[in-house]
Amino acid sequence: MSQVASVGAQGSDGILVVDDIVKRFETAEGPLTAVDHVSLSVKPGEFLAVIGPSGCGKSTLFNIVGGLVDSYEGTVTVAGDRVRGPHPAIGMVFQEESTFPWRSVIDNVAFPLEITGMRKTERLERASHFISLVGLDGFERRYPAELSGGMRQRVSIARTLASEPKILLMDEPFAALDEQTRLLLGDKVLQIQQELQQTTLLITHNITEAVQLADRILVMTYRPGRVKRIVDIDLPRPRSSEIVSSEAFGHYVAQIWGDLREEASRGMRDEETRRKA
Amino acid sequence: MSAAVQHRLIERWLPALLGFGTLIVFLVAVEVLIRVGLINRYIVPLPTQIAAAFGRVVVDEDIVGRFRLTFIESFAAGAMITIIGVLVGMLLYRFPLWRRATETWVAALASAPTVLMYPLFLVIFGRSAWTIIMMGFVAGFPPVVLKTIEGLVTTRSVLVNVGRSLNLSSVQLFTKILFPAALPTIFTGVRLGLIFTLINVVGVEFLINFGGLGQLINDLAERYDLPGTYAAIFFVILVSILFFIAIEKAERWLRPAG
Ligand SMILES: Nc1ncnc2c1ncn2[C@@H]1O[C@H](COP(=O)(O)OP(=O)(O)OP(=O)(O)O)[C@@H](O)[C@H]1O
Ligand SMILES: [Mg+2]
Numbered sequence: 001m002s003q004v005a006s007v008g009a010q011g012s013d014g015i016l017v018v019d020d021i022v023k024r025f026e027t028a029e030g031p032l033t034a035v036d037h038v039s040l041s042v043k044p045g046e047f048l049a050v051i052g053p054s055g056c057g058k059s060t061l062f063n064i065v066g067g068l069v070d071s072y073e074g075t076v077t078v079a080g081d082r083v084r085g086p087h088p089a090i091g092m093v094f095q096e097e098s099t100f101p102w103r104s105v106i107d108n109v110a111f112p113l114e115i116t117g118m119r120k121t122e123r124l125e126r127a128s129h130f131i132s133l134v135g136l137d138g139f140e141r142r143y144p145a146e147l148s149g150g151m152r153q154r155v156s157i158a159r160t161l162a163s164e165p166k167i168l169l170m171d172e173p174f175a176a177l178d179e180q181t182r183l184l185l186g187d188k189v190l191q192i193q194q195e196l197q198q199t200t201l202l203i204t205h206n207i208t209e210a211v212q213l214a215d216r217i218l219v220m221t222y223r224p225g226r227v228k229r230i231v232d233i234d235l236p237r238p239r240s241s242e243i244v245s246s247e248a249f250g251h252y253v254a255q256i257w258g259d260l261r262e263e264a265s266r267g268m269r270d271e272e273t274r275r276k277a
Numbered sequence: 278m279s280a281a282v283q284h285r286l287i288e289r290w291l292p293a294l295l296g297f298g299t300l301i302v303f304l305v306a307v308e309v310l311i312r313v314g315l316i317n318r319y320i321v322p323l324p325t326q327i328a329a330a331f332g333r334v335v336v337d338e339d340i341v342g343r344f345r346l347t348f349i350e351s352f353a354a355g356a357m358i359t360i361i362g363v364l365v366g367m368l369l370y371r372f373p374l375w376r377r378a379t380e381t382w383v384a385a386l387a388s389a390p391t392v393l394m395y396p397l398f399l400v401i402f403g404r405s406a407w408t409i410i411m412m413g414f415v416a417g418f419p420p421v422v423l424k425t426i427e428g429l430v431t432t433r434s435v436l437v438n439v440g441r442s443l444n445l446s447s448v449q450l451f452t453k454i455l456f457p458a459a460l461p462t463i464f465t466g467v468r469l470g471l472i473f474t475l476i477n478v479v480g481v482e483f484l485i486n487f488g489g490l491g492q493l494i495n496d497l498a499e500r501y502d503l504p505g506t507y508a509a510i511f512f513v514i515l516v517s518i519l520f521f522i523a524i525e526k527a528e529r530w531l532r533p534a535g
Contacts (some may be wrong), residue, residue, distance in 0.1 A: 088444060
């Protein structure tokens with residue numbers, strides 16, 4: 001049932017292709033390779049999850065694909081276009097809290113539309129549509145400070161969805177949520193993604209989340225961040241969070257945990273020695 | 278009256294009532310302490326005497342005209358520190374080399390007793406309202422610059438990245454993200470600057486014996502009219518109160534979520 005694709009085998013049919021990315025940081029303790037020769041390819045409409053232990057370079061990869069990083073080796077291409085800055089086809093949901101505290105929920109979500117110069121009535125209408133998609137009807141006039149952390153994260157997701165990007169990049173969008181909300185919001189995002197046929201790259205360190213949502217999972221190694229394995233998830237669609245109790249689901253989780261455990265414990269050992277040093 | 282309405286009324290007015298009540302209690306206590314002789318009545322006048330002096334000060338000393346002059350001077354200086362201070366802060370943010378070159382000077386200026394420079398300003402601007410406005414400006418300008426820079430520099434990078442990912446131009450990045458994000462800190466700077474400005478405006482009026490409420494306080498003190506002096510000080514406080522109410526309103530309006 002589970003198929004393990006060979007590492008690095010990339011089709012040329014990808015709408016988003018990451019080729020041989022290397023990113024180094026100069027730190028106080030010398031150069032640090034955050035991302036080491038990572039290649040991946042996402043097909044149109046595909047949902048790819050990238051999973052790896054904390055500090056393995058996931059956010060770095062996310063920022064590179066999003067065009068927010070200037071100096072790195074390798075190339076990122078979107079539908080054949082070499083990416084040299086933020087690409088209009090890409091929408092990003094960030095790991096940190098990123099709502100604008102000075103804007104109400106609806107003005108936050110309408111922000112990308114405001115930038116494109118859409119008329120006010122139209123953009124507010126569109127924004128309310130995406131607000132109800134993430135289940136925040138009735139909160140349009142509230143400010144982020146009046147919302148819970150999970151609700152704010154939903155606002156960020158709605159804001160990115162409102163720009164209707166062909167490619168959706170998300171960096172641990174559910175990390176700040178409790179397990180129940182995470183599962184339910186995961187369902188919502190999956191539903192939207194399937195409806196809009198969005199190509200999605202989800203960064204996560206949550207195995208259940210990855211298996212619940214993705215078509216394929218890319219497991220990263222801990223420092224330097226490399227591609228350890230790519231796993232195809234052959235679970236039926238449409239999926240809902242109920243799938244987490246199925247037997248097949250359990251197999252995938254166990255398999256990926258097997259891969260990740262090595263990396264995570266290597267990461268912990270590494271941090272311990274670092275602390276002692 | 279429903280419980281909810283009652284609750285809202287209490288929420289709205291209780292703090293003000295409490296503050297006012299505390300003030301009254303304080304004044305009554307001072308009155309009593311003076312009357313029993315624990316406070317020297319030749320140094321601190323009776324609160325009732327001060328209250329009685331209001332009418333006299335208002336009628337005889339042209340308080341309205343003086344109040345207006347002090348208010349206008351403060352307003353001019355306050356507008357200058359806000360507009361010029363924020364602009365300079367923005368420029369120094371934009372050009373980090375200048376910023377590093379000048380930031381310590383500005384910080385030093387912020388803590389320097391610039392009021393001592395009044396003879397220089399007298400020479401430049403003469404014994405006029407401009408001397409007073411410029412002294413108020415010099416005192417209040419540095420905190421506005423420093424806080425503007427701070428607000429812009431400390432804007433969380435993820436907010437800027439949201440803008441970058443949406444391909445905002447650098448002007449849009451500034452007006453749509455950096456500036457609104459920095460606004461609360463900028464307001465802190467303006468509040469701080471305004472404190473120094475108001476002190477200096479009245480202080481310099483007092484020092485050079487010119488114009489508004491500061492001069493009046495000087496006159497009354499020289500005549501040893503202590504109740505009158507304190508009554509005049511009340512109007513100085515009123516100027517500050519008006520400015521701080523205005524700032525609060527402006528902030529609510531510009532940044533509703535606080
Ligand atoms: N600007 C930077 N300067 C120096 N080092 C950096 C910088 N950004 C990231 N790093 C380092 O690169 C490594 C990878 O960081 P990254 O944020 O990509 O990890 P991550 O996989 O997203 O972790 P998490 O799951 O905790 O979010 C870390 O060791 C981090 O310390
Ligand atoms: Mg991260």
